[in-house]
Amino acid sequence: MNLIFQEILKFVLIFLLCFVWLRYFLRRLWLAVLVTTLVSGAIYAILFFLSRRKQNKTGMKMKEKEDAENMFFSLACADKPIDFFAKLATKKHSNAVKHKDYIVIKHPENVSTVLFADLSLAGLNLGKFMEIYAKVKKEKATKIVVCCKFIADKEVFSVSSRFKEKFLFLDEYATYEKLFKLYDCYPEITHKCTAENKMAFKDFVAYSFNKKRTKGYLFSALVLILSGLFVRTTIYYCIIASVLVVFALISQFNPLYNPKIDPEVL
Numbered sequence: 001m002n003l004i005f006q007e008i009l010k011f012v013l014i015f016l017l018c019f020v021w022l023r024y025f026l027r028r029l030w031l032a033v034l035v036t037t038l039v040s041g042a043i044y045a046i047l048f049f050l051s052r053r054k055q056n057k058t059g060m061k062m063k064e065k066e067d068a069e070n071m072f073f074s075l076a077c078a079d080k081p082i083d084f085f086a087k088l089a090t091k092k093h094s095n096a097v098k099h100k101d102y103i104v105i106k107h108p109e110n111v112s113t114v115l116f117a118d119l120s121l122a123g124l125n126l127g128k129f130m131e132i133y134a135k136v137k138k139e140k141a142t143k144i145v146v147c148c149k150f151i152a153d154k155e156v157f158s159v160s161s162r163f164k165e166k167f168l169f170l171d172e173y174a175t176y177e178k179l180f181k182l183y184d185c186y187p188e189i190t191h192k193c194t195a196e197n198k199m200a201f202k203d204f205v206a207y208s209f210n211k212k213r214t215k216g217y218l219f220s221a222l223v224l225i226l227s228g229l230f231v232r233t234t235i236y237y238c239i240i241a242s243v244l245v246v247f248a249l250i251s252q253f254n255p256l257y258n259p260k261i262d263p264e265v266l
Helices: 003-025 029-053 062-077 081-090 126-139 155-160 172-181 201-208 211-227 235-253
Strands: 102-107 111-117 143-147 166-170
Touching (some): 003 029, 003 235, 062 172, 081 102, 126 143, 126 155, 143 172, 211 235
Parallel strands (some): 111 143
């Protein structure tokens, strides 16, 4: 789905949401359409301006989240996990060099990136971070990417900002999204984490507002809105139709449930 179609769909959804209520108060159809167009245009312009400033957040599907956990656990149990990361890096960087504990990627103009995988299941703490830096500082890299299960000590962020190198920390889910998925290179799942049978509330919300649900919400809203052209619209029709349109907007455009992938990590 290209960008132009996305924007057209966004405007249509906003138009429908406004039309539901303006049609309720304005009996003349032509007047309701005219006012709705003007109001929708103003709302779209505001949202377009705000969307330019908003930074997208990463979200994951339940299956991807489970795969990310299992892949990280499998790498933690592997004999030579650095071999996998070397394979991944060479998919886009033929000059990637494998060392004992990390990968070095050389870029033009004497710029380089170090990829270090800390596979400790206890997470990355400040002591471990300093050990990593002691190992890689001799490379004089511009950027150091550290993959870990999670950040166990938030002080890692403040301490890392004091160095001249740029640090990028990827937890097990960000590693899946920004490395495995982006490079289309996935480690073999040899060990699996114990799965919980109960669906978490956030997973239920993510499932309900995934982009695939847009058509269902939009179709239901259109049925209610079109019926209002033939019979007198009640307040209940307006409320339900509005909720369905809002759900369609969230499902289609909310980046939390429809993440964009950062194009360049290494």
